[in-house]
Amino acid sequence: MTSPAWVRLTQHLIPKDLSSAVVYHATRSRRAWLKVPLTRWFAKAYGVDMSEAANADLDSYATFNDFFTRELKAGARPIAAGSSTAISPADGVLTEHGPIKGGHLYQAKGSAYTLAELLGDGGAAVDAFEGGRYFTIYLAPHNYHRVHSPLDAQLLRTRYIPGARFSVSRATAAAIPRLFCRNERVVCWFETDLGPMIVVLVGALNVSSISTFAHGEIASGAARIWLEQQPRPVARGAEIGRFNMGSTVVVLLASDRFRFSSGLADGLAVRMGQALGAFD
Amino acid sequence: MLRIIVVFLVVLVAAMFLLPRGQRGAPPQNATELPQPTPLADVRFVDKSGRDAHLRDFKGDFTLLFFGFTNCPDVCPLTLAMLAQVRADIAKRAPRFTPRVLFVSVDPSRDTPEKISAYLKGFDAEFLGVTAPDADLEPLLKQLGVAVEKQHDHGGGGNYNVVHNSAIYVLDQNAEWIAVSTGPHDPKVFASDFLRIRQRHAGSGGRPPGA
Numbered sequence: 059m060t061s062p063a064w065v066r067l068t069q070h071l072i073p074k075d076l077s078s079a080v081v082y083h084a085t086r087s088r089r090a091w092l093k094v095p096l097t098r099w100f101a102k103a104y105g106v107d108m109s110e111a112a113n114a115d116l117d118s119y120a121t122f123n124d125f126f127t128r129e130l131k132a133g134a135r136p137i138a139a140g141s142s143t144a145i146s147p148a149d150g151v152l153t154e155h156g157p158i159k160g161g162h163l164y165q166a167k168g169s170a171y172t173l174a175e176l177l178g179d180g181g182a183a184v185d186a187f188e189g190g191r192y193f194t195i196y197l198a199p200h201n202y203h204r205v206h207s208p209l210d211a212q213l214l215r216t217r218y219i220p221g222a223r224f225s226v227s228r229a230t231a232a233a234i235p236r237l238f239c240r241n242e243r244v245v246c247w248f249e250t251d252l253g254p255m256i257v258v259l260v261g262a263l264n265v266s267s268i269s270t271f272a273h274g275e276i277a278s279g280a281a282r283i284w285l286e287q288q289p290r291p292v293a294r295g296a297e298i299g300r301f302n303m304g305s306t307v308v309v310l311l312a313s314d315r316f317r318f319s320s321g322l323a324d325g326l327a328v329r330m331g332q333a334l335g336a337f338d
Numbered sequence: 339m340l341r342i343i344v345v346f347l348v349v350l351v352a353a354m355f356l357l358p359r360g361q362r363g364a365p366p367q368n369a370t371e372l373p374q375p376t377p378l379a380d381v382r383f384v385d386k387s388g389r390d391a392h393l394r395d396f397k398g399d400f401t402l403l404f405f406g407f408t409n410c411p412d413v414c415p416l417t418l419a420m421l422a423q424v425r426a427d428i429a430k431r432a433p434r435f436t437p438r439v440l441f442v443s444v445d446p447s448r449d450t451p452e453k454i455s456a457y458l459k460g461f462d463a464e465f466l467g468v469t470a471p472d473a474d475l476e477p478l479l480k481q482l483g484v485a486v487e488k489q490h491d492h493g494g495g496g497n498y499n500v501v502h503n504s505a506i507y508v509l510d511q512n513a514e515w516i517a518v519s520t521g522p523h524d525p526k527v528f529a530s531d532f533l534r535i536r537q538r539h540a541g542s543g544g545r546p547p548g549a
Contacts, residue, residue: 178460180453181409182499217415219460220422280426281419281461 062233069224069234069263082267085123085302097125104200110134127203127269127300135202137295138333142252144208144316145295146328148307149201153228154324155193155334158310161185163192166232167324175239176258176308178219183247186254190312193334196226197305204300206330208309211248211255212289213272213298218282219243225263226306238308244268244276246298249289252337253313259299260306270299295331313337363538366531369508369519371538376515379477383442383468386455391468393513400437400536403507405484407445408457413504415461421506422462423525428533435536437508443469444479444486445500482507482515508535 087093097116101108108114112129119125138145146152154164161184162170173187174180197203221242224234231237242261248254259268261278269275271292273284292298318335328334365371378393385391402421406414421439428436441458443449446469449457454467469475479486484505490498506528508517517535519528 172456175456175460178457179411179415180457181411183411217419220462281422283416283419285416 062229065229065233069230082302085126086121088121093119093122096122100199101125104198106200123302127302129204130202135329135331137331140333140336141210141294142337143333144309144311144335144337145206146195146330146332146334147208147257147298147309148195148197148203148205149329150195150197150307150327151228152322152324152326152328152334153194153196153231153306155318155322156191157314158187158190158192161188163194163308163310165194165237166228169232169235171236171239173310175236176243177245177256178217179245183254187256187310187312189314190253190310191314191316191318191335192308192310193318194306194308195328196228196231197301197307198227202330203302204297204330205257205259205307206295207248207292207298208257208294208334209248209250209252209255210292210294211250212291213286214247214249214289215286216247216270216273216284217245218276219245220278220281221261223261223263226260231306238306242278244270244299246270246272248292252315253311255312256308256310257298258308258310259301260308261301262305267302268299268305269302271297275302363534365538366517366519366534368524368527369517369531369535371517371535372515375510375512375539378509378513378515379481381470381474381478383470384451386451386458386467388451393509395513396438396440396466396509397513398511400435400511400532401509401513402437402439402532403442403482403509404439405442405444405479405482405486405502405505407443407500407502408449408453409445410500410502413502417504417506417521417523418458418461418465420523420525420528421465424529424532425462425464427525427529431529432533435533437532437536439465441465441467442475442478443467444472444475444484444502445469446471446475482518508532510539 094117097119101116108116110130112131158173161173163173164170174184177184222240224230224237224241238260244259246257261268267275267277272290315338316335317338319333380392383391404417425436443454449469458465458467484503487501488498489501504521506519507515510516516539
C-alpha cells in the first residue's frame with residue numbers, strides 16, 4: 059500500500075505535531091527503562107553500525123537523542139581532498155541533483171518546486187542561483203544525523219521558516235507536491251570563494267528539532283531570522299547542524315562552474331565527506 | 339486625623355475613576371500614539387486571493403500594517419519575521435488580543451496575489467496581504483508618510499530595488515490609524531507596546547466597531 063494516493067492520505071491524517079511532541083520527549087528521556095530498550099530496538103531494527111560511532115556502547119548514551127545524533131569516530135568519514143571539491147554534507151541517499159533552471163528544482167522525478175518558495179525569499183539574492191546547481195540528500199532514520207559544510211564557507215544569515223512536518227521519504231516526496239516548501243525548515247545562507255551557497259535543513263515527521271552550529275537548537279514556532287554581525291567562518295567538512303530525527307538537506311550553489319562527479323546518479327547512497335563534484 | 343485619611347482616600351479613589359481614562363496604563367516604550375484615531379484614505383486593494391479588499395474590511399480587530407515588497411532583500415524579511423514573533427508572543431500572553439498583520443505590497447507590477455501569498459506563508463500562514471496600482475496607493479502612502487522610491491539597476495531591464503521604511507502602523511478595531519512604530523523593532527518590546535496601546539486605546543473610549 060504505497061500508492062501516491064495512500065501516502066497522501068496517511069500523511070494528512072497522522073497527527074504530525076503530536077507525534078513529533080511525543081517523540082521529542084521520549085527521545086530526550088533519561089529514564090533507563092525507556093531509553094535503553096528504545097535505543098537497542100532502534101539500533102537493531104535499523105541496522106545501525108555502531109562500530110563507526112565514537113562511542114560504541116549503546117547503553118551509555120544519556121538519551122536516545124544523544125545516540126541518534128551520535129558522533130562518529132575520528133577518520134570514519136574521510137573528507138575528499140581539494141578546496142574546490144564540494145563534499146556530501148551528510149550520510150544518506152542522493153535523491154535529486156542537477157542545474158537550477160527557471161527558478162525550479164525537483165524533489166522527485168517530475169515534481170518541481172520553486173527556489174523562491176523553498177527559501178521564502180525573492181529578489182536578486184535568490185536570482186543569483188539561476189543557472190547554478192543543487193543536490194538533495196535524504197537522511198534515513200538509521201543514518202548518521204549530523205550535517206557538515208560542503209565547502210569552506212562563511213555563514214551570513216539563518217532563517218527558520220515554520221511549516222508542516224510531512225515525512226520526507228522518497229514515497230512521500232513523490233506523492234506530495236512542493237513537500238520541501240511545506241515543511242518547516244532552516245535556511246542557511248553562506249558566502250564561499252566559489253560563490254554563494256545555501257544549505258536548507260528540511261524538517262520532517264518526528265524531526266522534533268533542528269540544531270545549527272551557529273544558533274543551537276532551533277525550536278519550532280514563529281518565523282525567525284538571525285543575521286551574523288561578522289560572517290561566521292566554517293571549514294569544509296565541519297559540522298553545521300544536526301537533525302534530531304531523519305530528514306533532508308538541500309544544497310544550492312550559485313555558480314554554473316560546478317560539475318557533478320561522473321557516476322553520480324539519483325538514488326545512490328552517499329556518505330558525508332564524499333566528493334559530489336568540483337568547480338572548474 | 340482619621341477623617342482626613344478617609345477623605346484623602348475617597349478623593350484618591352474618585353480621582354482614579356474621574357481622571358481622563360486615556361491616562362490609564364503606561365505609554366508605549368518605542369511607538370508613538372496619535373492624539374486621536376485617524377481615518378485612512380480608502381484604497382481599492384487586491385488581496386492575496388485576487389479579490390477586492392478595502393481597509394474597512396479589516397474592522398473588528400486591531401491590525402498591524404506594514405509596507406514592503408516580496409523581492410525585498412532585508413527590511414521586509416526581518417520585519418515580517420519580527421511580526422510573526424510578536425503574534426506568537428501575544429498569542430501566549432493574551433490570545434484574544436492577537437492582532438492581524440496586513441502586508442501592503444508597494445510593488446504591484448511584480449507582486450501578484452500568488453506571489454504575495456507564497457511569500458507570506460514563509461512567515462505566518464495567517465498574515466494578510468494586499469496590493470494596489472501605484473496611483474491608487476499614493477494617497478495612503480502620502481498620508482502615512484511612507485516614502486517609496488524605485489532604484490533601477492544600471493543595466494536597465496526589469497531589475498530594481500524598492501527603497502522603503504520599516505515602520506509598522508497600528509490600526510484600531512475601526513481600521514483607523516492610532517499609532518506608529520518606526521523601529522528598529524524588537525519583538526518583545528513591540529508586543530508589550532502593542533498591548534499597552536491597545537489597553538490605553540480601550541481606556542480612552544475608543545469607539546466601538548461600527549459606531
